[in-house]
Amino acid sequence: MAETMRAARFHADTGKNVLEDVPIPEPGPGEVLVEVAFCGICHSDLSLLNGTFPPQVPVVVQGHEASGTITKLGAGVTGWQVGDRVVPSAGRPCFVCRNCRRGDLTNCLNVQLMAFAYDGAWAEYTVAQAGGLTRIPDNVPFEQAAILADAVSTPFGAVVRTGQVTVGETVGVWGVGGVGTHIVQLARLVGAIPILAFDINPAVCERALELGADHAFDPRDADLTAKVAEATGGRMLDVAFDAAGLAVTFSQALECLAVGGRLIQVGLSDQVASLGTTTSFGLSQKQVKGHLGYQNVDIETLANLVSRGRLDISRSISAIVPLEEVHRGIEMLENHEGDPIRILVRP
Structure with missing residues (x-):
């Protein structure tokens, strides 16, 4: 040698x-x-x-x-x-x-x-x-x-351990690149339905659909919340994964959660995110968890x-x-x- x-x-x-x-x-x-x-x-x-x-x-x-x-x-x-x-x-x-x-x-x-x-x-x-x-x-x-x-293992940890996704839960993934793509695949593997993917790139959205997402949306859509409600039969999301790590994706994911839903923060950046007022956050019973x-x-x-x-x-x-x-x-x-x-x- x-x-x-x-x-x-x-x-x-x-x-x-x-x-x-x-x-x-x-x-x-x-x-x-x-x-x-x-x-x-x-x-x-x-x-x-x-x-x-x-x-x-x-x-x-x-x-x-x-x-x-x-x-x-x-x-x-x-x-x-x-x-x-x-x-x-x-x-x-x-x-x-x-x-x-x-x-x-x-x-x-x-x-x-x-x-x-x-x-x-x-x-x-x-x-x-x-x-x-x-x-x-x-x-x-x-x-x-x-x-x-x-x-692949970080998304696995996010889905199975931190997110604790179970069969039949509704899941959303913001940013379906290197990490988000595998979150989609693993959420499908554990039985989440429907799975919603969010990305500003149409080609990436199409790929997410091919790899297991049931719906894909442009997060810039002005009617996004209504479309999430329609796709989930009015339930909204049980679990949302922010794989982008931006302030805007954090806020959207939080907004699209059902009462008591879980937001799992996977993406990292230097941007500052907000939970809104303590009153609205407390009444919603939502949970936010960081994942690493x-x-x-x-x-x-x-x-x-x-x-x-x-x-x-x-x-x-x-x-x-x-x-x-x-x-x-x-x-x-x-x-x-x-x-x-x-x-x-x-x-």
Whole structure:
């Protein structure tokens, strides 16, 4: 094995991502070295580049949706072998907070995010904790496996855990891009009906209908609330997911909820949202919950769903760029070229 590798690293002092030659990392105790097959480009990666998300370390390899093959085991690693196909978790526990000290690593209060607090996978190799790995079934392509670690698992966590969507509930999704598309698919999988998609792009709305939405609307429609009422038989929405993270989408989603409905905030931005008056919010009995991430076991669940044909994410891979052209992939996502669900980097 060579001693160096190519890696795309964010430099906090300049706010730039630079493709560089760096030493191949060495796995420590309980860690493995993974040769990266693919890694996604996510809007949260862009948030580091545009300053929305503050830097946590001076220099970091970006990319947190990875798949690959184990090439080296650190001390004390059991249950894994060189050559195993895996997905690393996009986060790791801090091991020092109150919950971690009690052994409740899943509910770490200060979870460290891959590609923000420690090096990610826009690189030829990445180091991962063995305890956060998920085995990829043989019939699941590396491309699809990569996006399970966020692009699909975060929507899964939003639908199943935070949103607790049940069979027969009415669901609305604002913004049906990389995250919202999978919210639509997973809401359908758990039995939500009808599912309403909202996006300003007609092509994206059409795609949402093809992938499981029952209705699709332009959120700029002046009669939007009335159309939601008509589509739901007057019920309005039991659960609304704001995958766009804008003040206007937050307000629309909240307005379209039924009495006692749940708004799940998934999209992130620096915009300020409002709940309205405390009187109207209290009388409506509505709930607003923020959502972030997933549990590691969710990746395994999703991998099995894909492997057994219950969940089709084959259309989610919109483009693949080589690592040397990662900046081209970033531009494509920023400019919404081809209305991408996920663009992947291939080292």
